[in-house]
Amino acid sequence: MKRTGFAKADCPVARALDAIGDWWSLLIVRDAFDGLRRFGDFQKNLGIAKGMLTARLRTLVELGVLEQVAASDGSAYQEYVLTKRGHDLFPIVVSLRQWGEAHLYARGEPHSVLLDPAGQAVGQLVLPSKGGKPLVWSDTKVKKVAVRKR
Amino acid sequence: MKRTGFAKADCPVARALDAIGDWWSLLIVRDAFDGLRRFGDFQKNLGIAKGMLTARLRTLVELGVLEQVAASDGSAYQEYVLTKRGHDLFPIVVSLRQWGEAHLYARGEPHSVLLDPAGQAVGQLVLPSKGGKPLVWSDTKVKKVAVRKR
DNA sequence: CGAACTGGTCTTAAAATAGGACTAGACAGT
DNA sequence: ACTGTCTAGTCCTATTTTAAGACCAGTTCG
Numbered sequence: 001m002k003r004t005g006f007a008k009a010d011c012p013v014a015r016a017l018d019a020i021g022d023w024w025s026l027l028i029v030r031d032a033f034d035g036l037r038r039f040g041d042f043q044k045n046l047g048i049a050k051g052m053l054t055a056r057l058r059t060l061v062e063l064g065v066l067e068q069v070a071a072s073d074g075s076a077y078q079e080y081v082l083t084k085r086g087h088d089l090f091p092i093v094v095s096l097r098q099w100g101e102a103h104l105y106a107r108g109e110p111h112s113v114l115l116d117p118a119g120q121a122v123g124q125l126v127l128p129s130k131g132g133k134p135l136v137w138s139d140t141k142v143k144k145v146a147v148r149k150r
Numbered sequence: 151m152k153r154t155g156f157a158k159a160d161c162p163v164a165r166a167l168d169a170i171g172d173w174w175s176l177l178i179v180r181d182a183f184d185g186l187r188r189f190g191d192f193q194k195n196l197g198i199a200k201g202m203l204t205a206r207l208r209t210l211v212e213l214g215v216l217e218q219v220a221a222s223d224g225s226a227y228q229e230y231v232l233t234k235r236g237h238d239l240f241p242i243v244v245s246l247r248q249w250g251e252a253h254l255y256a257r258g259e260p261h262s263v264l265l266d267p268a269g270q271a272v273g274q275l276v277l278p279s280k281g282g283k284p285l286v287w288s289d290t291k292v293k294k295v296a297v298r299k300r
Numbered sequence: 301c302g303a304a305c306t307g308g309t310c311t312t313a314a315a316a317t318a319g320g321a322c323t324a325g326a327c328a329g330t
Numbered sequence: 331a332c333t334g335t336c337t338a339g340t341c342c343t344a345t346t347t348t349a350a351g352a353c354c355a356g357t358t359c360g
Contacts, residue, residue, distance in 0.1 A: 001313075001314055001315070001348070001349040001350065002314075002315065002348090002349080003173065003315070003316075003347095003348065003349080004173070004197065004198070004348085004349075006177075010260065010261050010262055011180070011247075011250075011261065011262050012246070012247045012248075012249075012250030012251040012254065012255070012261050012262070013176070013177070013180050013243055013246045013247045013250060014177060014180075014250075015250045015254040015255070015261075016246040016247065016249050016250035016254060017173065017176055017177060017246060019250075019254060021171070021172075021173060021176065021246075022173070023153065023154070023167070023171060023172070023317090026163070026167055026171065027156075027163070027164060027167060030161070030163050030164075033287060033292075034292055038337085038338090039337070039338050039339075040336085040337060040338070043338090047154065048154070048318090049317070049318050049319060049320085050319090050320090050338080050339065050340085051317085051318085051319090051339090051340075051341080051342095052316090052317065052318075053338095053339090054338085054339060054340080064253075075326075075327080075337090076325085076326060076327090077326080077337065077338075078338085085253050087286075087287055088249055088252060088253065089249060090286065090287045091241075091245040091248070091249070091274075091275045091277070092242065092245040092246055092249055093163055094245075094277060095241040095242040095244075095245045095275070096162070096163045096166040096167060096171075096242055097161075097162045097163045097166070098162075098241070099162075099166050099238055099239060099241070099242055100161075100162030100163060100164075100165045100166035100169075101162040102238060103214075103235050103238065104162065104165040104166060104169060105162070105165075110160065110295040110296075111160050111161065111162050111165075111295060112160055112161050112162070112292050112293060112294050112295055113292070113293045114290050114291075114292055114293075115290060115291050115292070115293050116279055116280070116285055116289060116290060117279075117289050117290075118280070120280070122277055122279075122285060122290060123277070123278050123279075124241075124278075125241045125245070125275045125276070125277055126275070126276060126278060127241070127244060127272055127273070127275055128273050128274075128276060129266055129267075129272075129273075130266070130268070130270070135266055135272060136237075136240065137183060137237055137240045139266060139267050140264050140265060140266060140267075140272060141264075141265050142183075142184055142262050142263070142264055142265070143262060143263045143264075143265050144262050145260040145261060145262055146260075151317065151318040151319065151344075151345055151346070152317090152318080152345080152346065152347095153316090153317065153318085153346070153347075154317085154318075173348090188306085188307090189306070189307050189308075190305085190306060190307070193307090198349090199348070199349050199350055199351085200307080200308065200309085200350090200351090201308090201309075201310080201348085201349085201350090202347095202348065202349075203307095203308095204307085204308065204309080225306090225357075225358075226356085226357060226358085227306065227307075227357080228307085301360100302359100302360090303358100303359080303360085304357100304358085304359075304360100305356105305357080305358070305359090306355100306356085306357075306358090307354105307355095307356090307357100308353105308354085308355090308356105309352105309353080309354080309355105310351105310352085310353080310354100311350100311351090311352080311353100312349100312350090312351090312352105313348100313349090313350095314347105314348085314349080314350105315346100315347080315348070315349095316345105316346080316347070316348085317344100317345080317346070317347085318343100318344090318345080318346095319342105319343090319344090319345105320341105320342090320343090321340105321341085321342080321343105322339105322340080322341080322342100323338100323339085323340075323341100324337100324338095324339090324340100325336105325337085325338090325339105326335100326336080326337075326338100327334100327335085327336075327337095328333100328334090328335080328336095329332100329333090329334090329335100330331100330332085330333090
């Protein structure tokens with residue numbers, strides 16, 4: 001049966017996952033953050049089937065995460081670049097990176113690292129509060145919206 | 151063919167997506183953050199097929215994101231609760247929420263909201279820098295690790 | 301005790317994915 | 331201008347994954 005969708009959910013987490021929560025979209029976006037722009041670059045770097053890549057790029061463009069522009073090298077080809085909406089995915093990619101670094105590597109196992117302008121590893125993402133102390137899960141609660149009748 | 155895996159990737163983003171980047175895992179985790187604990191609660195709230203839920207809960211337990219504990223109400227049943235590793239997923243869920251809120255709702259369309267202890271909507275996740283100004287994508291670069299020969 | 305609830309397993313049909321063959325247009329070398 | 335290669339796809343097929351529901355054993359409720 002058709003995969004369950006959450007495009008109409010009241011929860012933004014569900015909608016976000018519906019849009020970009022598949023196996024490939026965020027890896028394509030990660031590669032775009034790393035500077036990849038061409039179809040063939042994504043395809044070679046990810047090892048993704050070309051049909052899959054075509055479909056994913058199309059939905060990312062439809063979502064407004066990527067846009068197709070004329071190639072920067074003057075050739076007649078197209079390139080895919082991140083839009084504003086795509087750049088806003090940065091915290092998602094960073095949070096995934098930080099969780100992966102913390103929990104998915106053995107001691108001493110090498111992995112890529114995100115550096116700040118000075119070449120230092122970046123710190124942890126924080127959720128600021130008025131008081132200055134970062135909020136953690138137990139500080140927060142979700143306000144649900146009223147269920148709308150149809 | 152079998153879905154491509156990234157469990158051995160050098161990139162923590164890829165490993166994280168390999169572990170929890172499917173259609174259901176993060177929604178289950180979101181529900182766990184919202185206080186759900188029982189198989190039936192997850193199943194009813196998500197509308198997920200029971201077989202899928204069984205499989206997802208099993209892999210989340212194997213990953214150490216959830217653990218099974220005796221039910222808190224004294225019954226003979228089990229409950230699933232977040233571990234430390236599970237709680238560390240909070241920034242991922244929050245970043246998805248914030249992107250969804252910003253880009254996936256029409257003006258005025260209602261959605262659930264994350265509140266701080268004072269009942270105020272929380273602020274944006276930030277990536278702190280030494281200088282105090284939050285880092286954005288264009289400030290950062292990824293240091294790749296040397297490709298290891300096998 | 302019997303009924304309903306809980307937490308699953310198993311089966312089946314439909315959809316998504318991986319992988320590769322194939323193709324049209326662009327480009328580079330001769 | 332001709333040939334070969336590169337680019338960016340499309341299309342096809344085999345396999346895997348998912349959705350949905352039937353079924354079932356142990357637990358709790360009345």
